[in-house]
Amino acid sequence: MLDGGHLRVYAKKAKHTYDPQYIEKIAHACAANGETIFRMLYYDCALFAGTVKLPVSGEKKTFTPTGNWLHELASKELFAVRRGELKFRGFVPKKIPLNPKRALTDADFKPKFDQKGVDMRIGLDMAVFAANRATDVIALATNDTDCIPAMKHARIAGLQVALIIVPGYNPAPALLSHADFCRRIEWPT
Secondary structure, three states: OOEEHHHHHHHOOOOOOOHHHHHHHHHHHHOOOOOOOOOEEEOOOOOOOOEEEEOOOOOOEEEEEOOOOHHHHOOOOOOEEEEOOEEEEEEEOOOOOOOOOOOOOOEEEEEEEEEEEEHHHHHHHHHHHHHOOOOOOEEEEEOOOOHHHHHHHHHHHEEEEEEOOOOOOOOOHOOOOOOOOEEEOOOOO
Protein backbone atom coordinates (compact mmCIF):
# COMPACT_ATOMS: atom_id res chain seq x y z
CA MET A 1 0.00 0.00 0.00
CA LEU A 2 1.68 3.14 -1.27
CA ASP A 3 0.65 6.64 -0.20
CA GLY A 4 1.57 8.56 -3.35
CA GLY A 5 1.74 11.97 -1.69
CA HIS A 6 4.20 10.64 0.88
CA LEU A 7 6.45 8.83 -1.60
CA ARG A 8 6.43 11.71 -4.10
CA VAL A 9 7.93 14.10 -1.53
CA TYR A 10 10.89 11.84 -0.72
CA ALA A 11 11.48 10.64 -4.29
CA LYS A 12 11.63 14.23 -5.54
CA LYS A 13 13.96 15.24 -2.69
CA ALA A 14 16.24 12.42 -3.85
CA LYS A 15 15.93 13.80 -7.41
CA HIS A 16 14.14 10.77 -8.88
CA THR A 17 11.66 11.08 -11.71
CA TYR A 18 8.32 10.24 -10.16
CA ASP A 19 6.37 8.50 -12.90
CA PRO A 20 4.46 5.19 -13.29
CA GLN A 21 7.61 3.23 -14.16
CA TYR A 22 9.42 4.46 -11.07
CA ILE A 23 6.40 3.93 -8.82
CA GLU A 24 6.25 0.33 -10.04
CA LYS A 25 9.92 -0.14 -9.13
CA ILE A 26 9.29 1.27 -5.64
CA ALA A 27 6.36 -1.10 -5.16
CA HIS A 28 8.45 -4.13 -6.11
CA ALA A 29 11.24 -2.97 -3.77
CA CYS A 30 8.77 -3.14 -0.85
CA ALA A 31 8.49 -6.93 -1.09
CA ALA A 32 10.99 -8.94 0.92
CA ASN A 33 12.84 -11.89 -0.61
CA GLY A 34 10.54 -14.86 -0.88
CA GLU A 35 7.34 -12.83 -0.56
CA THR A 36 4.69 -13.02 -3.25
CA ILE A 37 2.95 -9.77 -4.07
CA PHE A 38 -0.83 -10.14 -3.88
CA ARG A 39 -1.58 -6.65 -5.15
CA MET A 40 0.07 -3.23 -5.23
CA LEU A 41 -2.33 -0.53 -4.14
CA TYR A 42 -1.43 3.06 -4.94
CA TYR A 43 -3.29 5.91 -3.26
CA ASP A 44 -3.13 9.40 -4.73
CA CYS A 45 -5.10 12.22 -6.33
CA ALA A 46 -5.26 13.42 -9.88
CA LEU A 47 -3.96 16.95 -10.37
CA PHE A 48 -6.40 19.75 -9.63
CA ALA A 49 -8.58 20.91 -12.52
CA GLY A 50 -10.54 24.11 -12.18
CA THR A 51 -10.62 27.89 -12.32
CA VAL A 52 -9.80 30.09 -9.32
CA LYS A 53 -9.27 33.80 -8.66
CA LEU A 54 -5.73 35.01 -8.10
CA PRO A 55 -5.18 36.55 -4.65
CA VAL A 56 -4.12 40.08 -5.57
CA SER A 57 -5.39 40.89 -9.06
CA GLY A 58 -8.56 38.82 -8.81
CA GLU A 59 -7.94 37.57 -12.35
CA LYS A 60 -8.96 34.02 -13.17
CA LYS A 61 -6.41 31.22 -13.35
CA THR A 62 -7.30 27.88 -14.84
CA PHE A 63 -5.49 24.73 -13.75
CA THR A 64 -5.46 22.21 -16.58
CA PRO A 65 -3.76 18.96 -15.64
CA THR A 66 -1.79 17.14 -18.27
CA GLY A 67 -0.98 13.48 -18.60
CA ASN A 68 -2.84 10.32 -17.86
CA TRP A 69 -0.29 8.85 -15.48
CA LEU A 70 -2.76 7.38 -12.96
CA HIS A 71 -4.46 5.42 -15.77
CA GLU A 72 -1.06 4.25 -16.98
CA LEU A 73 -0.17 3.11 -13.46
CA ALA A 74 -3.51 1.32 -13.01
CA SER A 75 -2.90 -0.67 -16.19
CA LYS A 76 0.30 -2.22 -14.81
CA GLU A 77 0.21 -5.83 -13.62
CA LEU A 78 -1.02 -6.33 -10.04
CA PHE A 79 -1.66 -2.58 -9.62
CA ALA A 80 -4.81 -0.90 -8.41
CA VAL A 81 -5.10 2.86 -8.04
CA ARG A 82 -7.31 4.32 -5.33
CA ARG A 83 -8.11 7.97 -5.96
CA GLY A 84 -8.70 10.60 -3.35
CA GLU A 85 -9.54 14.19 -4.22
CA LEU A 86 -7.26 17.19 -4.45
CA LYS A 87 -8.95 20.26 -2.99
CA PHE A 88 -7.88 23.84 -3.69
CA ARG A 89 -7.50 25.68 -0.37
CA GLY A 90 -6.52 29.13 -1.56
CA PHE A 91 -3.19 30.88 -1.90
CA VAL A 92 -0.36 31.17 0.62
CA PRO A 93 2.74 33.38 0.61
CA LYS A 94 5.80 31.90 -1.09
CA LYS A 95 8.06 33.55 1.48
CA ILE A 96 7.36 34.57 5.05
CA PRO A 97 7.64 37.30 6.09
CA LEU A 98 6.28 39.14 3.08
CA ASN A 99 8.36 42.06 1.80
CA PRO A 100 6.66 45.15 3.29
CA LYS A 101 8.68 47.55 1.09
CA ARG A 102 6.74 46.88 -2.10
CA ALA A 103 3.21 46.15 -3.20
CA LEU A 104 2.25 42.48 -3.29
CA THR A 105 1.59 40.76 -6.59
CA ASP A 106 0.08 37.43 -7.54
CA ALA A 107 3.65 36.16 -8.02
CA ASP A 108 4.19 36.44 -4.24
CA PHE A 109 1.71 33.60 -3.66
CA LYS A 110 1.43 29.93 -4.51
CA PRO A 111 -1.66 27.71 -4.56
CA LYS A 112 -2.32 25.43 -1.60
CA PHE A 113 -3.86 22.02 -2.20
CA ASP A 114 -4.92 19.30 0.24
CA GLN A 115 -5.33 15.61 -0.44
CA LYS A 116 -8.63 14.28 0.84
CA GLY A 117 -9.79 10.71 1.26
CA VAL A 118 -6.49 8.90 0.72
CA ASP A 119 -6.06 7.76 4.33
CA MET A 120 -9.68 6.60 4.45
CA ARG A 121 -9.17 4.46 1.36
CA ILE A 122 -6.02 2.95 2.87
CA GLY A 123 -7.95 2.17 6.04
CA LEU A 124 -10.86 0.58 4.19
CA ASP A 125 -8.55 -1.63 2.14
CA MET A 126 -6.64 -2.71 5.26
CA ALA A 127 -9.95 -3.61 6.93
CA VAL A 128 -11.06 -5.65 3.90
CA PHE A 129 -7.75 -7.53 3.77
CA ALA A 130 -8.01 -8.20 7.50
CA ALA A 131 -11.60 -9.46 7.22
CA ASN A 132 -10.86 -11.68 4.21
CA ARG A 133 -7.41 -12.78 5.37
CA ALA A 134 -6.34 -12.04 1.80
CA THR A 135 -2.69 -11.67 2.84
CA ASP A 136 -0.42 -12.24 5.80
CA VAL A 137 1.69 -9.06 5.56
CA ILE A 138 0.72 -5.55 4.57
CA ALA A 139 3.65 -3.38 3.47
CA LEU A 140 2.58 0.22 4.10
CA ALA A 141 4.43 3.31 2.82
CA THR A 142 2.93 6.37 4.52
CA ASN A 143 3.56 9.00 7.13
CA ASP A 144 -0.13 9.62 7.82
CA THR A 145 -0.99 8.86 11.43
CA ASP A 146 -4.67 8.72 10.40
CA CYS A 147 -3.80 5.18 9.25
CA ILE A 148 -3.12 4.01 12.83
CA PRO A 149 -6.66 2.72 13.56
CA ALA A 150 -6.51 0.62 10.38
CA MET A 151 -3.05 -0.66 11.33
CA LYS A 152 -4.38 -1.67 14.75
CA HIS A 153 -7.37 -3.40 13.18
CA ALA A 154 -5.19 -5.37 10.77
CA ARG A 155 -2.86 -6.46 13.56
CA ILE A 156 -5.74 -7.51 15.82
CA ALA A 157 -7.04 -9.62 12.91
CA GLY A 158 -3.66 -11.38 12.74
CA LEU A 159 -2.00 -9.60 9.83
CA GLN A 160 1.48 -8.19 10.12
CA VAL A 161 2.08 -4.56 9.17
CA ALA A 162 5.49 -3.59 7.77
CA LEU A 163 6.12 0.14 7.69
CA ILE A 164 8.17 0.99 4.60
CA ILE A 165 11.05 3.39 5.27
CA VAL A 166 12.55 5.17 2.27
CA PRO A 167 15.84 7.12 2.40
CA GLY A 168 15.46 10.47 4.15
CA TYR A 169 12.22 9.54 5.90
CA ASN A 170 11.98 9.48 9.68
CA PRO A 171 8.62 7.96 10.58
CA ALA A 172 6.27 9.43 13.12
CA PRO A 173 6.82 7.62 16.45
CA ALA A 174 3.13 6.71 16.64
CA LEU A 175 3.39 4.86 13.31
CA LEU A 176 6.41 2.94 14.55
CA SER A 177 4.59 1.78 17.65
CA HIS A 178 1.70 0.38 15.60
CA ALA A 179 3.76 -1.44 12.97
CA ASP A 180 5.07 -4.95 13.54
CA PHE A 181 8.37 -4.04 11.95
CA CYS A 182 10.04 -1.54 9.64
CA ARG A 183 11.29 -2.46 6.23
CA ARG A 184 13.98 -0.12 4.94
CA ILE A 185 14.28 0.06 1.19
CA GLU A 186 16.72 1.87 -1.07
CA TRP A 187 15.57 3.95 -4.01
CA PRO A 188 15.42 1.70 -7.08
CA THR A 189 17.72 2.45 -9.99
